[in-house]
Amino acid sequence: MNIEPPYYAVIFSSRRASGDHGYEATAERMVELAKNMPGFLGIETARGADGFGITVSYWRDDSSIAAWRQHGEHVLAQERGRREWYVHYDIRIAKVERAYSGPANPRRTTNLKH
Numbered sequence: 151m152n153i154e155p156p157y158y159a160v161i162f163s164s165r166r167a168s169g170d171h172g173y174e175a176t177a178e179r180m181v182e183l184a185k186n187m188p189g190f191l192g193i194e195t196a197r198g199a200d201g202f203g204i205t206v207s208y209w210r211d212d213s214s215i216a217a218w219r220q221h222g223e224h225v226l227a228q229e230r231g232r233r234e235w236y237v238h239y240d241i242r243i244a245k246v247e248r249a250y251s252g253p254a255n256p257r258r259t260t261n262l263k264h
Contacts, residue, residue: 151192151208155246158209164239166201173235176227183223189214201237208246215243 166173184190189210197203209215218224231239 151194152251153191153208153246153249155249157191157246158212158215159244159246160207160209160215161242161244162205162207162239163242164203164205165237166197166203167235167237168201171234172230176230180224180227183221184218187214187218187221190218212243 181193184193184207191208191210193205193207195203195205207218209218
C-alpha cells in the first residue's frame with residue numbers, strides 16, 4: 151500500500167471457530183461497506199490454515215474509525231462474530247507516523263488475500 155503518513159491502522163487479529171457459518175460472505179460485505187466510508191484508505195488480510203488471521207484496515211483519522219465502528223451493518227457483524235465466528239480476537243489501533251517498503255523477495259511466501 152502506498153499511503154502517505156500519518157494515518158491510522160486498525161489491527162484485528164483473531165482465531166476463527168470451525169465452519170464458515172456465513173463468515174466469508176459477511177467479510178466481503180464489510181470490505182465493500184468500508185470502502186464507501188469517509189476516511190477509508192485500504193485493507194490487507196491474511197489467515198492461516200490453523201484459523202489464526204490478521205486484518206489491518208487503514209483510515210485517515212480516528213473519527214473515521216469511530217464512524218466505521220458504529221456503522222449499523224458492521225455492529226451486527228461484530229455481534230455475530232462474538233457469538234459464532236471467533237474463539238478469540240484482539241483489536242489494536244495505531245497511528246502510523248512512518249512507512250517503508252522494499253523489494254519483493256522471491257523466496258518469501260505469503261498468504262495475503264487482496
